[in-house]
Amino acid sequence: MGENLxxxxxxxxxxxxxxxxxxxxxxxxxxxxxxxxxxxMGPSGSGKSTLMNILGCLDRPTSxxxxxxxxxxxxxxKDRLAGVRNRKIGFVFQSYNLLPRLTxxxxxxxxxxxxxxxRLTDGECYERAVTALESVGLGERVHHKPNELSGGQQxxxxxxxxxxxxxxxxxxxxxTGNLDTQSSEEIMDLVHQLxxxxxxxxxxxxxxxIADHAQRVIYLLDGQIASDRQNGARRKRxxx
Amino acid sequence: MNLWRTFRVAWEGLTLNKVRSFLTTLGVIxxxxxxxxxxxxxxxxxxxxxxxxxxxxxNLILVMPAFSRGGFxxxxxxxxxxSYDDIGAVAQNVTGINGVSAEQSTNQNVKAGGTTxxxxxxxxxxxxxxxxxxxxxxxxxFLTDEDNERTYKVVVxxxxxxxxxxxxxxxxxxxxxxxxxxxxxxxxxxxxGVIGNTDYDARAYIPLTVVFSKFTRARFGGDDVRTIYVSAxxxxxxxxxMSQVSNLLLRRxxxxxxxxxxxxxxxxxxxxxxxxxxxxxxxLLAWVAGVSLxxxxxxxxxxxxxxxxxxxxxxxxxxxxxxxxxxxxLQFLLEAMVLSLIGGVAGVxxxxxxxxxxNELGTMRTEIVSASIPLAFGAAAxxxxxxxxxxxxxxxxxxxxxxxRRE
Numbered sequence: 001m002g003e004n005l006x007x008x009x010x011x012x013x014x015x016x017x018x019x020x021x022x023x024x025x026x027x028x029x030x031x032x033x034x035x036x037x038x039x040x041m042g043p044s045g046s047g048k049s050t051l052m053n054i055l056g057c058l059d060r061p062t063s064x065x066x067x068x069x070x071x072x073x074x075x076x077x078k079d080r081l082a083g084v085r086n087r088k089i090g091f092v093f094q095s096y097n098l099l100p101r102l103t104x105x106x107x108x109x110x111x112x113x114x115x116x117x118x119r120l121t122d123g124e125c126y127e128r129a130v131t132a133l134e135s136v137g138l139g140e141r142v143h144h145k146p147n148e149l150s151g152g153q154q155x156x157x158x159x160x161x162x163x164x165x166x167x168x169x170x171x172x173x174x175x176t177g178n179l180d181t182q183s184s185e186e187i188m189d190l191v192h193q194l195x196x197x198x199x200x201x202x203x204x205x206x207x208x209x210i211a212d213h214a215q216r217v218i219y220l221l222d223g224q225i226a227s228d229r230q231n232g233a234r235r236k237r238x239x240x
Numbered sequence: 241m242n243l244w245r246t247f248r249v250a251w252e253g254l255t256l257n258k259v260r261s262f263l264t265t266l267g268v269i270x271x272x273x274x275x276x277x278x279x280x281x282x283x284x285x286x287x288x289x290x291x292x293x294x295x296x297x298x299n300l301i302l303v304m305p306a307f308s309r310g311g312f313x314x315x316x317x318x319x320x321x322x323s324y325d326d327i328g329a330v331a332q333n334v335t336g337i338n339g340v341s342a343e344q345s346t347n348q349n350v351k352a353g354g355t356t357x358x359x360x361x362x363x364x365x366x367x368x369x370x371x372x373x374x375x376x377x378x379x380x381x382f383l384t385d386e387d388n389e390r391t392y393k394v395v396v397x398x399x400x401x402x403x404x405x406x407x408x409x410x411x412x413x414x415x416x417x418x419x420x421x422x423x424x425x426x427x428x429x430x431x432x433g434v435i436g437n438t439d440y441d442a443r444a445y446i447p448l449t450v451v452f453s454k455f456t457r458a459r460f461g462g463d464d465v466r467t468i469y470v471s472a473x474x475x476x477x478x479x480x481x482m483s484q485v486s487n488l489l490l491r492r493x494x495x496x497x498x499x500x501x502x503x504x505x506x507x508x509x510x511x512x513x514x515x516x517x518x519x520x521x522x523x524l525l526a527w528v529a530g531v532s533l534x535x536x537x538x539x540x541x542x543x544x545x546x547x548x549x550x551x552x553x554x555x556x557x558x559x560x561x562x563x564x565x566x567x568x569x570l571q572f573l574l575e576a577m578v579l580s581l582i583g584g585v586a587g588v589x590x591x592x593x594x595x596x597x598x599n600e601l602g603t604m605r606t607e608i609v610s611a612s613i614p615l616a617f618g619a620a621a622x623x624x625x626x627x628x629x630x631x632x633x634x635x636x637x638x639x640x641x642x643x644x645r646r647e
Contacts, residue, residue, distance in 0.1 A: 058560060058640045079564045086562020097557045097644065101256055113245055114562035161561075 004067075005168055005200050006032040006055065011064035013050050013223075024050040026223040027064065032169075037191075037201045039211035039231075042220035048204050049173075051220065055202060056089055056171050057081045069168045086114050090162030094174035096154045098146040098161075105129040105142045108161045115165055132160040136190055152183030159190060170194065172203040176210055188213050209235075246567065250574035253547070264543045265583040268620050271533030272587025273594055275616040276608065278525035280595035284605035286518045291435065293510055299338075299475055300372070301482055302505040303330075303468040303489070321493065321501040322465040324449060327366055328385070329492060330470060334484045338471040339371025342448055346455045350444060351417040352405040360401060361443045362418055364451025372471040375440065380412040380427030387426075388447040396427040400441040418446070421454055478506060530619075536583065537623035544576050544631035555635050556643025569636035576628020577621065584620030588613050 013025040025047045032038055042048045053059040054066060057073055060081075066074040073084055085091075098107045108129040112120060120128070133142055136156040146154050155175060162170055172191070176184035188210065195201055205211050212235045219227040254261045305321035324342075331340040344364040350357045367385050370376055377396060387394050395416060402411040402425075411425045423446065432440035448465075472481045482504050495501050548555070555568055563571075592613070595606040 053641050056560070058644075079566070082559065082562050082564040082567075085560060091560050093644070097553070097560075099554055099557070101252065110558070111561045113249070114558070114564075114567060165562075 004031040007067040014062045037195045039214035046220040047223040088168040090167035090170040092172040094177040096158045136160045169200045267536030267539035268583025269587040271536035272616040273590035275529040276591025278529040279609045279612040280606035282522035283607040299472040301470040336477040339368035341366045341368035342465045348419045364448040377427040378430040393423045394426045395423040396445040398441045398443040399431040402428040537627035541627035548635040552646045559640035565636040572632035572635045577624040580624025584617045
């Protein structure tokens with residue numbers, strides 16, 4: 001395994017709706033090292049959602065290659081991609097995407113249900129979910145349903161869910177987009193903790209204040225990388 | 241994901257909306273119940289008919305007048321096509337028979353001492369009756385040809401009628417009043433019980449000619465013999481007996497062989513005719529029940545399509561978390577199958593219970609066909625798979641990106 005967790009080369013994506021072909025990505029090349037914390041920015045229509053979908057193995061590029069953790073995933077079948085998402089990627093969404101009828105623990109356990117490699121018993125699944133919830137500071141909220149939790153707490157449940165299969169990378173899509181400033185800072189604290197513990201994180205945001213938490217900021221414009229710079233003035237944890 | 245866990249996820253999906261799940265299941269319950277009840281009803285009807293036919297006796301040939309063309313014309317006012325004398329002629333001239341008789345019943349009050357039995361089935365018949373029906377007297381004698389020729393007012397009582405009128409005493413030699421006429425009891429029949437829907441023990445037998453003269457004479461054609469029963473000695477002799485009877489009656493009636501004024505009917509031909517009508521009946525019922533099962537299946541498909549649409553976002557999330565298309569397919573297919581199988585179990589219970597209820601309440605004779613239970617249950621499972629597959633495959637083919645974006 002190389003130093004780079006993610007290597008993308010000449011990545012392009014074309015959406016063809018009837019006669020019109022829309023070029024969402026026009027040849028992007030980049031690499032993300034293990035343990036790196038990268039923010040992706042750009043105006044709407046810049047292709048950052050498309051890039052995240054491809055990085056998250058939810059979509060396949062039209063051309064170019066995507067090597068994740070030493071494996072070329074750009075041409076895998078739907079089933080294989082589902083397996084890659086399950087084992088290597090932890091998603092954090094803007095709208096949390098928790099199932100309302102399940103308790104926090106049951107929500108966190110969801111990825112384990114689809115993990116065919118680890119044959120865990122129900123009890124082991126539950127224990128791992130509780131451990132994950134404790135690690136995001138929600139050890140007391142294991143049996144609460146999403147509607148009994150605040151927005152910040154719901155996002156922390158979602159982060160616990162992203163961590164449960166020990167993924168290679170955490171993909172966060174506007175993780176603080178639905179939160180107030182106070183909750184946003186708490187979530188970013190948590191993201192910093194994960195980073196400190198060695199997680200690789202790629203985060204999409206349009207808020208410069210949030211992007212400032214990252215080590216490196218990639219700026220997309222019209223489907224191409226406009227800038228890719230190390231974040232010298234990186235914000236420290238817990239300071240606004 | 242293993243099957244058990246998928247099943248639990250499917251179960252959770254169903255309990256999310258219990259009323260809706262129940263109502264959807266109801267369609268299958270009714271369908272499966274209908275299959276079982278309908279099959280029980282038609283089996284009951286067949287058994288009823290078989291009993292009635294068999295109760296006539298073995299190797300029986302029925303001679304019936306041909307339907308007159310009716311209306312005005314040459315048929316008007318012609319003599320009855322079968323007469324009392326035909327019975328004697330058949331008895332005397334046809335070989336290979338056990339007996340010949342005719343029956344004409346009328347309901348009358350029967351009185352003896354202080355006891356009155358209302359609406360007793362009084363059957364006018366001839367001396368051949370015990371041989372035709374294989375039904376003997378227990379005490380005294382049966383009616384004779386002389387009784388008929390001289391219209392003696394004599395009666396042979398069924399077992400129960402004798403018991404009720406005379407208790408433990410011997411009935412023979414006593415007199416009874418049928419309607420307003422006094423009859424002398426000459427015999428009591430052995431106990432025979434209920435066959436088909438005829439209670440033999442609750443009847444009384446008097447000479448056929450007495451019925452004609454006392455009870456049905458007033459009506460037009462009251463001395464028409466409606467049916468002559470001829471009992472052949474064996475099954476092999478049936479054809480010979482039939483042609484003898486046919487030739488004899490053609491000669492006696494001076495009738496045209498091409499369009500005789502009577503018909504010969506055997507038990508076999510009745511059974512055949514009944515079998516084909518009951519088969520039509522059974523097929524019709526099976527179709528009706530099958531259609532209701534399909535309607536139940538369409539209900540499942542409908543609700544599963546709604547469910548897939550409502551839970552698009554959940555499907556997208558599960559896909560993002562690693563659910564393969566086949567995991568999603570299985571989850572929704574199992575939901576549809578759980579609905580239909582619960583419907584199947586409840587429907588079997590409802591169908592069996594309903595069949596019993598019909599039988600017990602006496603509205604209809606039903607016989608539960610044991611094959612109908614696995615058949616109905618299997619059909620329910622098949623309906624679940626068939627109608628659940630389309631919504632499930634729609635769910636499985638959802639694009640996770642689109643699905644996650646859906647509100």
